[in-house]
Amino acid sequence: MKPFLAAAFALFVASPALAEMQIQQVDTPGGFHAWLAQEDSIPFTSLEIRFRGGTSLDAPGKEGAINLMTGLLEEGAGEMDSAAFAEASESLAASYRYRASTDSIAVSAQFLTENRDEAVDLLRQSLIEPRFDDDAIERVRQQVLSGIASDAKDPDAIASHAFDSLVFGDHPYARASDGIIDSVTALTRADLIAAHQAAMTRDRVYISAAGDISADELSALIDNLLADLPESGAALPPDMQVSTTAGVTVVPFETPQSVAIFGHEGITRDDPDFFAAYVLNTILGGGGFEARLMNEVREKRGLTYGVYSYLMPMDHAELYVGRVASANDRIAEAVSVIRDEWAKMAQSGVTQAELTQAQTYLTGAYPLRFDGNGPIARILVGMQMDGLTPDYVLTRNDKIEALTLDEVNRVASRILKPEALRFVVIGQPEGLEETPG
Amino acid sequence: MLKCAAALAAALLTALPLHAQDSAPQPAAVAPDQVTSFTLDNGLQVVVIEDHRAPVVTHMVWYRAGSADETAGRSGVAHFLEHLLFKGTDTLAPGEFSKTVAANGGNDNAFTSYDQTAYFQNVAADRLGLMMKMEADRMVNLRLDEGDIATERQVIIEERNMRVENDPSALMREQMSAAMFMNSRYGVPIIGWRPEMETLDLAAAYDFYHRNYAPNNAIVIVAGDVTPDEVHRLAEQYYGPLPPNPELDAERIRPQEPPQLAERRLSMSDPRVAQPYVMRRYLAPERDAGDQRAAAALTLLAQVLSGGQTSVLTRALQFDSQTAIYTSAWYNGTSYDDTDFGLVVVPAPGVTLEQAEAQMDEVLARFLSDGVDEEQLDRIKFQLRAEAIYERDNVSSLARRYGDALTSGLTIDDIHDWPQILQQVTPEEIVAAARSLFDPSQAVTGYLMPARDAPASGQPVSLPASKEVTQ
Numbered sequence: 070m071k072p073f074l075a076a077a078f079a080l081f082v083a084s085p086a087l088a089e090m091q092i093q094q095v096d097t098p099g100g101f102h103a104w105l106a107q108e109d110s111i112p113f114t115s116l117e118i119r120f121r122g123g124t125s126l127d128a129p130g131k132e133g134a135i136n137l138m139t140g141l142l143e144e145g146a147g148e149m150d151s152a153a154f155a156e157a158s159e160s161l162a163a164s165y166r167y168r169a170s171t172d173s174i175a176v177s178a179q180f181l182t183e184n185r186d187e188a189v190d191l192l193r194q195s196l197i198e199p200r201f202d203d204d205a206i207e208r209v210r211q212q213v214l215s216g217i218a219s220d221a222k223d224p225d226a227i228a229s230h231a232f233d234s235l236v237f238g239d240h241p242y243a244r245a246s247d248g249i250i251d252s253v254t255a256l257t258r259a260d261l262i263a264a265h266q267a268a269m270t271r272d273r274v275y276i277s278a279a280g281d282i283s284a285d286e287l288s289a290l291i292d293n294l295l296a297d298l299p300e301s302g303a304a305l306p307p308d309m310q311v312s313t314t315a316g317v318t319v320v321p322f323e324t325p326q327s328v329a330i331f332g333h334e335g336i337t338r339d340d341p342d343f344f345a346a347y348v349l350n351t352i353l354g355g356g357g358f359e360a361r362l363m364n365e366v367r368e369k370r371g372l373t374y375g376v377y378s379y380l381m382p383m384d385h386a387e388l389y390v391g392r393v394a395s396a397n398d399r400i401a402e403a404v405s406v407i408r409d410e411w412a413k414m415a416q417s418g419v420t421q422a423e424l425t426q427a428q429t430y431l432t433g434a435y436p437l438r439f440d441g442n443g444p445i446a447r448i449l450v451g452m453q454m455d456g457l458t459p460d461y462v463l464t465r466n467d468k469i470e471a472l473t474l475d476e477v478n479r480v481a482s483r484i485l486k487p488e489a490l491r492f493v494v495i496g497q498p499e500g501l502e503e504t505p506g
Numbered sequence: 507m508l509k510c511a512a513a514l515a516a517a518l519l520t521a522l523p524l525h526a527q528d529s530a531p532q533p534a535a536v537a538p539d540q541v542t543s544f545t546l547d548n549g550l551q552v553v554v555i556e557d558h559r560a561p562v563v564t565h566m567v568w569y570r571a572g573s574a575d576e577t578a579g580r581s582g583v584a585h586f587l588e589h590l591l592f593k594g595t596d597t598l599a600p601g602e603f604s605k606t607v608a609a610n611g612g613n614d615n616a617f618t619s620y621d622q623t624a625y626f627q628n629v630a631a632d633r634l635g636l637m638m639k640m641e642a643d644r645m646v647n648l649r650l651d652e653g654d655i656a657t658e659r660q661v662i663i664e665e666r667n668m669r670v671e672n673d674p675s676a677l678m679r680e681q682m683s684a685a686m687f688m689n690s691r692y693g694v695p696i697i698g699w700r701p702e703m704e705t706l707d708l709a710a711a712y713d714f715y716h717r718n719y720a721p722n723n724a725i726v727i728v729a730g731d732v733t734p735d736e737v738h739r740l741a742e743q744y745y746g747p748l749p750p751n752p753e754l755d756a757e758r759i760r761p762q763e764p765p766q767l768a769e770r771r772l773s774m775s776d777p778r779v780a781q782p783y784v785m786r787r788y789l790a791p792e793r794d795a796g797d798q799r800a801a802a803a804l805t806l807l808a809q810v811l812s813g814g815q816t817s818v819l820t821r822a823l824q825f826d827s828q829t830a831i832y833t834s835a836w837y838n839g840t841s842y843d844d845t846d847f848g849l850v851v852v853p854a855p856g857v858t859l860e861q862a863e864a865q866m867d868e869v870l871a872r873f874l875s876d877g878v879d880e881e882q883l884d885r886i887k888f889q890l891r892a893e894a895i896y897e898r899d900n901v902s903s904l905a906r907r908y909g910d911a912l913t914s915g916l917t918i919d920d921i922h923d924w925p926q927i928l929q930q931v932t933p934e935e936i937v938a939a940a941r942s943l944f945d946p947s948q949a950v951t952g953y954l955m956p957a958r959d960a961p962a963s964g965q966p967v968s969l970p971a972s973k974e975v976t977q
Contacts, residue, residue: 110559111898152825155815159885162892181892208828211854215831218780224672324778326667357613358592358604368601371660374668394668426609433611437628439560441899 090439092449092459095284099292103276104449104459105284108442112182114280115442116192117450118295120174121273121384124246126303127264133248134256134264137206137213139169141261142176144205146194151205154195163188165195171246172384173454174268179443182281189290196269197297201261210253217247224328224394228495231320232330232390235493235506236313241306242386267303271295277449280442308385310334313491316504317404320495327400327496331378331407332390333489338382338455344468345480346380351427352419353410353485354378354391359426361414365406366393372403389484401500404492415485418478432466540898541908542734543918546741548750549722553908553918554737555729557901563730564902565637566626567645568909570725571718573698574620574691574760574842582698583714585618586662586706591625592616593654595647600654603640610636620692621842622913628902631731638726638744645719646748648712655708663704666697674776678785678954685770686787686950690763690843720751725912729905763789763844770950777957781831783852784863785952788943792841793924795917801839802927803939804847809886810936811835811849811873816882819849822869829857829865840914847943859953870944878933890928 093105124135143158143165145151158165163180176196180188220226230245237243247253274295278287311334336346354362356377366376378391395403439445452461491506543553573584594600607614612629627637670676680695687693697703726745728737766789793801812819812835823830832852838845849870853862897904911921 108559111895113895113899115899152816152821156885159814159816159889162889179896181895204825204828208824211828211831215781215852220780222778222780325671326664328672357608358601359608364601367661369657371657372664374661374665394672395664396667399664426605430608430611433630434608434613435611436560436630437562437611437613440562440628440902443899 090445090462092462093284094459095288095291097288097292099296100271101274101276101291101295103278103287103291104453105277105282105287106279106442106445106449107281107283108279108445109281111442112281113442114180114182114185114278114282115446116178116180116278116290117276117446118176118178118196119275119450119454120176120269121172121275121454122268122302122305123171123173124169124244125171125241125306125385126268127241127244127248128267128303130252131256131260131264132244132252133213133246134252134260135174135268136169136247137210137253137256138199138201138261138264138268139167139174140209140213141201141205142167142195142199144209145200145202146191147198147200149194150200150202154191157191158188161188161191163191165192167195169246169268171242177443177447185282185286185290189294193294196294199265201258201265203258206256206258206261210256213247213253214250217245217250217253220245220247224322224324224326224495227320227322228328228330228392228493231318231495232332232493235318235491236311236332236388237309237386240309240386242309242383266299269298270300270302271298272301274298275450275453277446277453279445279449306385311386311388313489314504314506315488315490316506317492317494317501318506319498319501319503320493321497322495324496325396326394327397327494327498328392328394329400329404329492329494330390330392331404331490331492332388333486333491335380335382335387335389336484337387342480342483343380343382345472345477346484348424348427348431348469348472349414349419349477349481349484350378350380350389351431352423353414355427357430359430361410362391362393362407365410366403370402370406372399372406376403376407397497398499400494400496400498404494404501407492408487408490411485411490412487414481415487416482418481419474421474424472424474424477428469428472431469435466541918541922544734544738546721546746548746548748549720550741550745550748551725551912552737552741552745553725553727553912554732554734555727555901555904555908556732556734557729557898558731561631561731562628563631563634563728563732564626564628564905565634565641566624566727566729566905566909567641568622568624568725568727568913569718570622570723570758570913571714572619572621572623572913573694573696575718575758576691576694576714579702580706580710580714581694582662582696582703583706583710584623585697586658586703587711587714588616588618588623588625589658589662590650590654590711591644591648593658594649595643596649597643597647598640603644606640607637612637618696619910620696622910624906624909624913626905634728634732634737635740635744638740641726642744642748645721645724645745648715648719650708650711652708655706655711659703659706662697663700666700666703669697670695671700674774674778675954677776678774678952681772681774682785682787682950682952685772685952686789686846687763689761691760692763692843692845718754720754721745721748722750723754725909727905727909729901758842760843766948769947771952772950773953773955775955775957779954779956781852782859782953782955783832783850784859784866785954786849786863786866787846787950787952788848788945788948790837790845790847790943791839792843792845793839793911793914793916793920795915795920798839798916798920798924798927799931799935800939802924802931803935804837804943805839805928806883806886806931807936807940807943808835808837808847810878810882813886816885818873818879819851819866819869822872823851823865827865829854830862833866840910840916842914859955863951870940874937874941874944878936880933883933883936887929890925894925 095103166177168175313333362376376393381388610633614627616625684693819833837847851862
């Protein structure tokens with residue numbers, strides 16, 4: 070689980086206030102499908118590519134292979150070694166970012182209209198013909214190992230890993246995306262080539278673009294860019310159901326402020342109750358000051374700088390999780406208040422006033438997400454991965470506005486599970502009783 | 507999100523060595539025809555940045571008052587007050603400000619830095635008047651009580667716990683800044699020293715508020731789907747009636763940093779450190795109104811040294827000798843008083859901090875004799891020109907750039923001249939800037955290490971017997 074990345078989940082939706090924005094669907098001669106929001110006023114394009122699977126595809130014993138492979142895509146390709154590739158991309162003022170996460174590999178590119186062909190050619194080489202030179206492997210491997218070592222002493226990272234191990238058990242989601250020291254140390258060039266073949270394939274690719282490019286231009290660009298990818302790769306992991314028990318797990322660590330991650334089973338993105346659950350969580354643990362957790366834990370009691378919760382539907386499991394951090398002698402009270410609020414909302418639901426306020430906020434804030442080509446391209450690719458259609462942009466707010474109090478409160482008793490709410494606390498908490506999970 | 511969370515983090519970034527943003531160049535300014543500015547009779551400056559692609563607007567109020575404007579002994583009060591501005595006014599109940607923004611489908615936040623405090627909302631363009639009405643209200647009508655103070659003081663202490671006490675790197679940066687700035691208030695953390703934070707009271711908050719919050723000490727930036735005429739009309743209506751504070755017309759007078767004559771060294775050990783590193787900082791000039799050339803040379807120097815894979819430090823230490831896992835040089839010239847130029851080297855396993863430092867110095871010395879690779883400089887300049895295109899895509903960050911510069915003593919003209927000045931800087935100027943910068947007697951060098959009995963990299967580090975401050 071990556072709780073902080075998951076906050077981006079809220080961005081899956083687009084804007085009715087931007088109804089004039091046309092989402093074009095592009096089907097290329099080469100057999101790819103993409104979404105495009107063409108906007109010519111600034112001469113550049115944002116291109117987003119996702120490969121479903123991500124680090125969950127790491128073979129047993131090869132944990133971290135896909136992460137390291139992804140980090141090496143820009144470290145030499147085709148005829149260019151790492152330095153030559155960097156020089157070429159700097160010369161074009163293009164930017165390429167490659168990131169592996171639990172369920173996907175994300176490639177984000179931004180390039181000027183004036184040198185688009187050269188920029189795309191460079192991107193193509195990094196995706197299709199990465200070199201995985203030995204010296205580059207060693208260099209990036211050391212960076213990854215350094216990050217793993219730092220994570221082992223970072224309260225937030227320790228909390229995430231401990232929570233993942235607890236809730237995901239034997240599933241690949243329990244493993245650290247970056248791998249562990251032993252597995253990363255042992256990775257060979259052959260492992261990285263295998264990871265590349267397994268994780269970046271035609272059958273799991275999602276594509277979107279926004280900015281100064283036409284549908285025809287995008288179509289040709291995509292075929293040129295991706296036609297030489299392998300057809301298919303490694304099997305996706307199985308689905309699993311998260312099961313937790315109420316209580317506290319403590320991971321001792323000498324630091325002044327305890328960090329707690331809490332949660333239990335969540336709800337799938339395509340569940341008919343998802344919108345009700347989403348609005349419900351906005352009222353309980355959305356980051357705003359109006360949220361109950363923020364109000365009770367921070368505003369009334371000053372126990373923390375921040376507390377929040379969110380729904381986290383992943384491809385093969387669903388979580389409902391949150392985070393809080395409080396000084397070691399105050400975390401017990403924060404945990405107690407959160408537990409009470411969780412139970413209270415499960416039992417009594419929300420008020421009509423809270424529901425109306427959340428609906429107004431969520432529908433009004435919708436257009437603000439469309440602030441530029443980069444964000445628009447990311448939203449469009451996320452919608453595709455969620456199995457949505459472009460008209461979702463126009464219907465999303467209606468779905469939120471249509472929710473009734475009865476519906477939301479029915480879902481409150483369905484998805485909030487005080488009897489399963491597990492807290493994993495990292496630090497030296499005082500007065501917290503540990504219970505086996 | 508948390509009041510000022512992300513934003514304060516951004517404000518603190520200038521001190522964060524391990525962040526990719528640090529060596530980012532100052533992007534070029536927007537085409538000036540998108541930008542208009544006017545000043546109301548009460549001294550309030552208003553800047554309008556037009557972007558009509560979507561019917562939304564960013565509204566920001568910037569005060570020329572940050573942590574470096576605090577009175578000695580009250581560190582953290584600028585940031586504390588920023589939190590308290592979300593409490594009530596004569597007409598708004600505590601929390602009602604954000605609640606109203608949310609009820610209008612917007613989001614709001616604030617942040618505090620050394621030289622400025624800023625409040626902002628992102629909202630549908632037709633709600634701009636309401637946002638101005640509420641910001642104008644809390645500029646002069648804040649009402650606090652002891653209860654607000656006590657609870658919120660706990661919140662900022664937990665914020666300090668989160669940002670600093672739980673992170674040995676952050677503690678190290680505080681110690682470095684304190685060693686670097688002996689007289690300037692830049693040596694005091696924005697969030698405050700904890701013992702002083704614990705004593706912040708109602709009087710301290712009100713004092714800072716009454717001294718600094720007034721239209722003639724503020725800049726309003728409106729960016730998005732608006733016209734200058736419309737903004738002018740709304741600004742006259744809501745901000746126009748506010749009285750100026752006549753005591754504020756004087757220039758900001760703050761303690762200045764004297765010339766540094768002796769090298770300063772620190773070392774800090776913490777069992778929570780997994781990855782040791784060496785950090786070096788030098789006192790450096792900032793961008794001054796009408797005089798930005800030296801800062802432009804330093805901006806490019808940071809890029810030449812560590813901007814991307816082909817840069818000098820990256821090539822020498824990460825690629826050629828592979829003695830470093832990570833290197834960075836950073837400089838942010840947008841500052842009211844003298845600022846600093848920083849370097850960091852994270853050594854590879856088996857390399858000591860002393861070796862890492864020696865190699866860094868060797869690379870810098872070689873750079874001074876070899877000079878700038880002109881092809882690399884051309885690439886950097888082209889990237890800076892491209893940045894002028896890319897950054898038009900994010901009007902909120904443009905708004906921030908203007909606010910930051912204007913509260914750091916620069917003018918609109920300076921902002922618009924800056925891209926051109928960057929393009930004009932010659933290789934010789936960059937080397938000359940480096941030569942005057944890299945004076946050992948003006949260096950502050952810090953080692954961050956794991957607990958002394960558990961060195962994570964090579965041998966234990968011993969420090970040369972120079973002016974030493976051991977944490």
